[in-house]
Amino acid sequence: MIGDVLPTTPNESPNWHRLRHAIRSTWPNRHGRSSDIATLVGCSGGADSVALIRLLAELWAEESNALAPANEAAAKPVAPLVVAHCNHGLRGEESNADEAFVRQLCEQLQLPLVVHHVAQPSESATTGPPSDERTLRGIRRDFFERTAKQHGCRYVAVAHSADDQAETMLHHFIRGTGPLGLAGIAEVSELNTDIVLRRPLLQVRRGTLRAGLREIGQTWREDASNQHTVYTRNWIRHDVLPLIESRYPNAVEAIHRAGTLQHELNEMMRRLAERWLEAFTDFSDDRWIIRTQRLSQSTNPERGTVDTDTTCDWMFERPVIVAASQLAWDRLGWSRGSMTMQHWQRLSGLINDRSSWHTSSGATPADKADDGIDHGGHFPGGICVSIETEQLVLRSE
Ligand SMILES: Nc1ncnc2c1ncn2[C@@H]1O[C@H](COP(=O)(O)OP(=O)(O)OP(=O)(O)O)[C@@H](O)[C@H]1O
Numbered sequence: 001m002i003g004d005v006l007p008t009t010p011n012e013s014p015n016w017h018r019l020r021h022a023i024r025s026t027w028p029n030r031h032g033r034s035s036d037i038a039t040l041v042g043c044s045g046g047a048d049s050v051a052l053i054r055l056l057a058e059l060w061a062e063e064s065n066a067l068a069p070a071n072e073a074a075a076k077p078v079a080p081l082v083v084a085h086c087n088h089g090l091r092g093e094e095s096n097a098d099e100a101f102v103r104q105l106c107e108q109l110q111l112p113l114v115v116h117h118v119a120q121p122s123e124s125a126t127t128g129p130p131s132d133e134r135t136l137r138g139i140r141r142d143f144f145e146r147t148a149k150q151h152g153c154r155y156v157a158v159a160h161s162a163d164d165q166a167e168t169m170l171h172h173f174i175r176g177t178g179p180l181g182l183a184g185i186a187e188v189s190e191l192n193t194d195i196v197l198r199r200p201l202l203q204v205r206r207g208t209l210r211a212g213l214r215e216i217g218q219t220w221r222e223d224a225s226n227q228h229t230v231y232t233r234n235w236i237r238h239d240v241l242p243l244i245e246s247r248y249p250n251a252v253e254a255i256h257r258a259g260t261l262q263h264e265l266n267e268m269m270r271r272l273a274e275r276w277l278e279a280f281t282d283f284s285d286d287r288w289i290i291r292t293q294r295l296s297q298s299t300n301p302e303r304g305t306v307d308t309d310t311t312c313d314w315m316f317e318r319p320v321i322v323a324a325s326q327l328a329w330d331r332l333g334w335s336r337g338s339m340t341m342q343h344w345q346r347l348s349g350l351i352n353d354r355s356s357w358h359t360s361s362g363a364t365p366a367d368k369a370d371d372g373i374d375h376g377g378h379f380p381g382g383i384c385v386s387i388e389t390e391q392l393v394l395r396s397e
Pocket of ligand 1: 041042043044045046047048049050084085086087088140157158159160164
């Protein structure tokens, strides 16, 4: 049973009511019910995730109340709504106070809470606890995945907002990124094959979340380190975006729209890349084999172009080959971390190099990058390319 939440009217709390509407329209609704899929919600104690657990708790409470009186025997009870808090222990007492805050909120809402204390290094350790954002996110992700599995949760919900989306996309943009990075954060993605990660507040502005919380008298925790503009992400949040918005007031929405369109293009590219893999390649143990004979059969030797009777010329376009290579890397569990766009493009050039398709077995492809150096078919992460009879073979060294 979920704790009572104070009812308010739209006049008293217009922002909160807008948020309730937003969550109802984005959260999946099957046969008129949203609360029948067990869900884990990540809550740091910050405004966005406090708003998310309050909103989901209200949704669950409403549906639970609506079901109870009519036909108790037939009514299917609401599924568990579980809160997860990760105490990274990076800010000493502040971190413990965040945990205590989330604990108290969960008690008030009568929601079960699972807390993970990240192991701190021993006194003799020479390095401190991991503190870079990427590592912390990885720790939370593993914790969410584990806990969702333990509690039979099919969904994990986190509270990224439209502002997070715009900040992330701008960050990717200025740091350098490919099509995936330009799409920003996905509203729905897979945490693993059984668990779906949802971000139901991705269309909502951070200001609206805070205004809504103030209207219902709900407090939250402020992380003081979010104010330090020495970190690029905070600098974008506090200096860059406000400056952009002073001239383009709808910039956040516009960036969001661009991300959605890019996401659609990426989906299309993924489907083409899968077809490419299926048509021309095989996987064997830890090797990726590109059947150059099949590639060559798909071209018309007289014209030196793709034979559109048997295939389509999109199959030889660089973005398709790059996307297919990235999928192949994922399938083989090879790290994409050090592969830059230049590396992917160089690989695509090697695959598309018709002169190598008929070279005798055992050769190493001539592989000149923009730097003019022959890299001998070597790629970061110890991946190398060799030519064998009518095939290019990539393997981990
Ligand atoms: N320590 C944590 N424990 C549990 N969930 C977390 C934690 N940190 C972040 N999350 C989840 O991941 C989402 C995005 O992380 P981010 O670092 O942007 O959050 P945040 O800055 O702490 O903001 P907020 O809690 O206000 O959403 C959060 O909204 C929350 O749902």
